[in-house]
Amino acid sequence: MSIKRSLVLLFSSYGCFLFAQEKAIDTIYVFDSQINKVKLFHPVKTITTEEAEKNSTNLSELLRFQSPVYIKENGRGAVSSPSFRGTTAQQTAFVWNGININSAFLGQGDINNIALLGYDQIGVKAGGGSVIYGSGAIGGSIHLNNNLDFNKGFHGSLFSEVASFNTYNNLIKGSYSNEKLSFQASGNHSLSENDYKVELKDGRKYTNNSGKYYNTNFNVSAAYKIAPHHQISWISEFFNGMQHYPVFFETEKGTKYGTQNVRSLVSWDWNTTRFTNSFKAAYTEENFQYYGNIDGPETSGGVGKNYIVKNDFNYFLTPKWNFNIIGEYQLNKGNGEGTSMLGDVRRNAGYVAGLIRYFAAKDLRFEAGIRKDFVEEISSPLLFSFSGKWNATQWYHVGLSVSRNFKAPTFNDLYWQPGGNKDLLPETSYQLELRNQFKVKDITLSVTPYYMDIRDMIRWLPTSAWYYAASNTNKVEAYGVEAQVEYEKRFGKHFLKSNLGYSYTRSTDLDIQKQLMYVPFHKFVGGIDYQYDFVKVYVQGMFNGLTYTDSNEIKDQALDAYFVMNTGIRATFLRNYTLGFKISNIFNKTYYTMRYYPLPGRNYSINLNINF
Numbered sequence: 001m002s003i004k005r006s007l008v009l010l011f012s013s014y015g016c017f018l019f020a021q022e023k024a025i026d027t028i029y030v031f032d033s034q035i036n037k038v039k040l041f042h043p044v045k046t047i048t049t050e051e052a053e054k055n056s057t058n059l060s061e062l063l064r065f066q067s068p069v070y071i072k073e074n075g076r077g078a079v080s081s082p083s084f085r086g087t088t089a090q091q092t093a094f095v096w097n098g099i100n101i102n103s104a105f106l107g108q109g110d111i112n113n114i115a116l117l118g119y120d121q122i123g124v125k126a127g128g129g130s131v132i133y134g135s136g137a138i139g140g141s142i143h144l145n146n147n148l149d150f151n152k153g154f155h156g157s158l159f160s161e162v163a164s165f166n167t168y169n170n171l172i173k174g175s176y177s178n179e180k181l182s183f184q185a186s187g188n189h190s191l192s193e194n195d196y197k198v199e200l201k202d203g204r205k206y207t208n209n210s211g212k213y214y215n216t217n218f219n220v221s222a223a224y225k226i227a228p229h230h231q232i233s234w235i236s237e238f239f240n241g242m243q244h245y246p247v248f249f250e251t252e253k254g255t256k257y258g259t260q261n262v263r264s265l266v267s268w269d270w271n272t273t274r275f276t277n278s279f280k281a282a283y284t285e286e287n288f289q290y291y292g293n294i295d296g297p298e299t300s301g302g303v304g305k306n307y308i309v310k311n312d313f314n315y316f317l318t319p320k321w322n323f324n325i326i327g328e329y330q331l332n333k334g335n336g337e338g339t340s341m342l343g344d345v346r347r348n349a350g351y352v353a354g355l356i357r358y359f360a361a362k363d364l365r366f367e368a369g370i371r372k373d374f375v376e377e378i379s380s381p382l383l384f385s386f387s388g389k390w391n392a393t394q395w396y397h398v399g400l401s402v403s404r405n406f407k408a409p410t411f412n413d414l415y416w417q418p419g420g421n422k423d424l425l426p427e428t429s430y431q432l433e434l435r436n437q438f439k440v441k442d443i444t445l446s447v448t449p450y451y452m453d454i455r456d457m458i459r460w461l462p463t464s465a466w467y468y469a470a471s472n473t474n475k476v477e478a479y480g481v482e483a484q485v486e487y488e489k490r491f492g493k494h495f496l497k498s499n500l501g502y503s504y505t506r507s508t509d510l511d512i513q514k515q516l517m518y519v520p521f522h523k524f525v526g527g528i529d530y531q532y533d534f535v536k537v538y539v540q541g542m543f544n545g546l547t548y549t550d551s552n553e554i555k556d557q558a559l560d561a562y563f564v565m566n567t568g569i570r571a572t573f574l575r576n577y578t579l580g581f582k583i584s585n586i587f588n589k590t591y592y593t594m595r596y597y598p599l600p601g602r603n604y605s606i607n608l609n610i611n612f
Contacts, residue, residue, distance in 0.1 A: 029148040032098035041387040047122040068503040075597040077213040080111040084139030086478035086507025091138035104304040107410035115217035117171040118186045120147045128405035128431045131369040131385040135408040148182040163605030167192035180225045196600040210254035215241030236264040254294035260287040282308040307331040324355040347376040363391035399435035419469040429454040452478040478507040500526035520547040540566040549595040562591035578609040
């Protein structure tokens, strides 16, 4: 669905949702037709291309410094996973242009095997979203979105970066559009020897031996208006990457992991005065190979293929009432090879969801939804969600969200031999959050306390037969608060923007009354941007509190608290040329997000961005 003028006029003095929407002219096509509706009821942090270039090393670094998400990374560029609000990577949904792309094998996304550059927007949404985005959207979701402009002519850009540790990052992107046709393509290649050295607390020197990585990503998309109310569109992404896993001793044999992902989506959108309908067909494929000897043959691997059809129907009964019905069917196939011991597996899955939205006035609105999943050999729960937002005064806004969310067992959970369990129940969670926003002149403060109860958590535990098996065991209670303060001011040629975010997280395994591993109690992220004329300067900071690395809160094994700061400067010349320089970890702090794997000390990068 296109972005309409209604997203600007939605809460005009007449509170009109329907008719203002349908009279506007299309300017941008968004592949994820739900994301703009989600933003009407939930805060979604949007990271633009320019913001992403501040942390251009990889998606892990970007999320670490620009979101409340905790990122667990096994060394720079290696295996990496997120944690929202005290949950695990399996409770985080990665959504590519409206399609959930979590691995059918593991039920999660490897952040460093998802390209950073090439997307037009990256969205970070905390809180449950399973009614719309499905399995895994318990703690939160990360949205990777591409947009298409119309009637903009030709535009091209080149981003090239050289950084410490023989790191090179390059992106080329081009687009063309007229009144009926829009086309866009991009290519990104990143590589690094990644051989950084770190001085450890005990005086030893750590070298990230055999930590090389490289990846290539291509995006191509197009849309065509075949009639006044009909449009067809297509987007495809191709990713190929290789990660060499670090070794601690010279006598160790290096290992590596390769992955190739294919994603393709075709959409037919039909927009009329009273309804919109988006029909999508998608194909996603994940291929992976593990090499126990970096110079030897493949040790294990797998291929997962997903065939998806989805229909999203919106009907505007009146200017205040909107009904939304979504249906989806998937055929999931998986094949494990070598020591992965999975074999050929497949399952059928689908769901039906219904949402109703009501706009009582320009200051009050709510949304309620239900969803029923049908997963082969799995008894899936009925899900629900309710969200409301009230602009009580000019300076105070309040929002409430209640939801039930879930995560379906993965192929590994069900079929891995030995240890898979076909009788597993889906993980379910009940969630409540209360959003409070205060705005005084140029300062905005938001405070969001939340509570979450996760049941039937799937864990792999040791058995008497000396192998691990999957079972529903854990009950987890998570609660905390997220706070954000922002300031923005323009005066003459000067522009100042700053933000500071804080999150407190208590996530308890109720069986043993201990904090979950790799869930910090405290995290701060913040930044200051200052611009004068053609020069921009920025500073980023991140504080991460004590983080346990085991299930029993052993402090000797915990990660110490740390504070890391980055700074950079960018200057634009002749309107189209921007030169940037960045210093990361300016205080040369030794810090970990995963035990045994320190991240780099002070390092540098220089980049050039050309628009034409």
